Amino acid sequence: MVEPVDTPEPVSRRLPDFPWDHLTSYAERARAHPDGVVDLSIGTPVDPTPEIVQQALREAADAPGYPVTIGLPETRQACIDWLERYHGVTGLGLDGVLPVIGSKELIASLAVHLGIGAGDLVVRPALAYPTYEVGARLAGARIVATDSLTSLGPETPRLLWLNSPSNPTGRVLPPDHLRKVVDWCRERGVLLVSDECYIECNWETASYSVLHPNVCRGSHEGILAVHSLSKRSNLAGYRCAFVAGDPAVVGELLAVRRNLGLIMPGPQQHAMIAALRDDRHAEEQHERYEARRALLRDALVGAGFRIDHSEASLYLWATRDEDCWQTVAWLAERGILAAPGTFYGASGSKHVRLAFTATDERIAAAVARLTG
Numbered sequence: 001m002v003e004p005v006d007t008p009e010p011v012s013r014r015l016p017d018f019p020w021d022h023l024t025s026y027a028e029r030a031r032a033h034p035d036g037v038v039d040l041s042i043g044t045p046v047d048p049t050p051e052i053v054q055q056a057l058r059e060a061a062d063a064p065g066y067p068v069t070i071g072l073p074e075t076r077q078a079c080i081d082w083l084e085r086y087h088g089v090t091g092l093g094l095d096g097v098l099p100v101i102g103s104k105e106l107i108a109s110l111a112v113h114l115g116i117g118a119g120d121l122v123v124r125p126a127l128a129y130p131t132y133e134v135g136a137r138l139a140g141a142r143i144v145a146t147d148s149l150t151s152l153g154p155e156t157p158r159l160l161w162l163n164s165p166s167n168p169t170g171r172v173l174p175p176d177h178l179r180k181v182v183d184w185c186r187e188r189g190v191l192l193v194s195d196e197c198y199i200e201c202n203w204e205t206a207s208y209s210v211l212h213p214n215v216c217r218g219s220h221e222g223i224l225a226v227h228s229l230s231k232r233s234n235l236a237g238y239r240c241a242f243v244a245g246d247p248a249v250v251g252e253l254l255a256v257r258r259n260l261g262l263i264m265p266g267p268q269q270h271a272m273i274a275a276l277r278d279d280r281h282a283e284e285q286h287e288r289y290e291a292r293r294a295l296l297r298d299a300l301v302g303a304g305f306r307i308d309h310s311e312a313s314l315y316l317w318a319t320r321d322e323d324c325w326q327t328v329a330w331l332a333e334r335g336i337l338a339a340p341g342t343f344y345g346a347s348g349s350k351h352v353r354l355a356f357t358a359t360d361e362r363i364a365a366a367v368a369r370l371t372g
């Protein structure tokens with residue numbers, strides 16, 4: 001007789017709910033606005049991919065052979081040069097950089113790929129984009145959401161995530177703070193991974209990489225920084241990102257990823273080189289976002305909102321000191337879709353996150369509705 005076999009729990013059940021599903025009824029309400037919805041609930045770029053980058057992709061379109069997982073030396077060198085030129089990062093070699101297929105896949109799979117699992121602890125910021133938690137749950141590890149290292153007591157995590165500038169709050173961690181976290185992690189042998197996706201989206205302050213010599217004390221040991229070109233260069237559709245830092249950790253990731261075929265396509269690598277070498281398009285995009293941010297911010301303040309943090313990133317972290325779902329509903333009545341703060345953590349319950357990545361025309365529509 002065949003013994004009944006317990007059906008294993010589907011992996012998807014380990015993962016958090018996909019939060020955007022909860023917004024559906026508000027999206028319907030916002031879409032019913034006679035002048036159409038202004039969707040500020042997600043931070044997806046809408047301006048064209050820079051011509052110089054499109055050109056590089058076209059020129060590299062003939063790509064019959066397999067690229068290698070480690071990436072072209074020119075791609076890795078472009079990452080190193082950009083980090084040095086823009087962010088003062090020194091001491092990175094070609095063995096300290098690995099291109100990845102958008103930073104989300106790296107963030108979601110990092111714990112699994114580094115052998116973090118049951119019984120291990122992963123720490124993510126109190127308010128954070130969901131993928132750190134997804135990665136920990138996929139690995140079967142425990143996850144704690146906190147900004148306070150002392151709250152961890154005697155526990156030693158395997159992995160600690162930072163995200164500065166932050167999604168959703170736009171908060172920037174100053175170099176002193178980053179240095180303290182580096183020291184804390186080093187003393188305990190904790191891997192520190194800093195998601196620096198918004199490092200160039202600064203409006204009221206400067207942002208620092210955890211790999212800056214004044215932050216990491218001139219050594220990349222035990223540290224990784226994750227960078228994405230999605231926002232800087234309107235490249236979300238190309239999936240261009242990289243991870244940089246401790247060569248021992250990068251080497252281990254490479255050893256795992258080459259077995260899995262996680263290879264950035266060759267044409268995209270050439271596009272990434274063009275994007276990293278060109279500063280002009282990034283400056284133009286920065287100006288566009290700055291103008292949209294100022295308009296939306298003023299309109300929200302005029303409509304009685306308070307804006308907290310938001311000194312960097314592509315979001316305004318706004319509140320009317322009421323439950324975030326009430327604010328989502330109030331905005332949806334005006335045809336504006338925002339993300340409720342609870343998507344990012346319990347302490348976001350009185351805030352909404354508004355992305356200013358919409359077109360000039362849609363931002364103007366939102367402003368008219370908020371001020372009308």
Ligand SMILES: Cc1ncc(COP(=O)(O)O)c(C=O)c1O
Nearest residue numbers: 102103104129167197228230241
């Ligand atoms: C904090 C943060 N990290 C990483 C990403 C992922 O970017 P990508 O996968 O496009 O590189 C996002 C996207 O919105 C983000 O907000």
